[in-house]
Amino acid sequence: MAITAGTSDGDRAAELEMLLPATCLFHSLSDPSRLVILQHLQLGEHRVVDLTEHLGLSQSTVSKHLARLKDAGLVESRPQGRASVYSLLHGEAITELLAAAERLLGLTGDTVALCPVHGKRAAAESN
Structure with missing residues (x-):
């Protein structure tokens, strides 16, 4: 993943392209609320309502953070009744x-x- 000195513009563009997944991963970790969610999920599965109470944020805000983490492949969800239960992937x-x-x-x-x-x-x- 390292950028090397003395490369052509095409090589540099290819190297930057290779770094795009890492950039996206770190961007998904750049919000303090998402880090708290990840730390909380280290304790086990949680419903959105559990995370909402813990974070003191609205349900829609927590759901958006969870969607971002899910898009990054860091969390997964499974239905449990009318709710979704979230857990860490990896x-x-x-x-x-x-x-x-x-x-x-x-x-x-x-x-x-x-x-x-x-x-x-x-x-x-x-x-």
């Missing part, structure tokens, strides 16, 4: 990814949080 890999992110955050300290483009202040201004 739970072990998601746990490893979140643990790796925690390790990286430990190494970078406040650098990410203080970043003027993606840090806390930027996130607050975009809301």
Whole structure:
């Protein structure tokens, strides 16, 4: 997945194209509510109403987040009566990814949080 120096425009475009799935994956993880949903689903299956109560968000908002995670192949759902029950797909890999992110955050300290483009202040201004 690495971009190499000294490549032609066509090669660079191909390399960037190869990175598109990773870009989409990280974009699906870029919302704090979706990360909380993933952490909550690490505990086991949950209905939308359970996640709504835990997050304090509307049902439609939680459903949209779940749809995004489902589109990314991170969660799955199954019908249970009139409700849908959500669970993690690839739970072990998601746990490893979140643990790796925690390790990286430990190494970078406040650098990410203080970043003027993606840090806390930027996130607050975009809301």
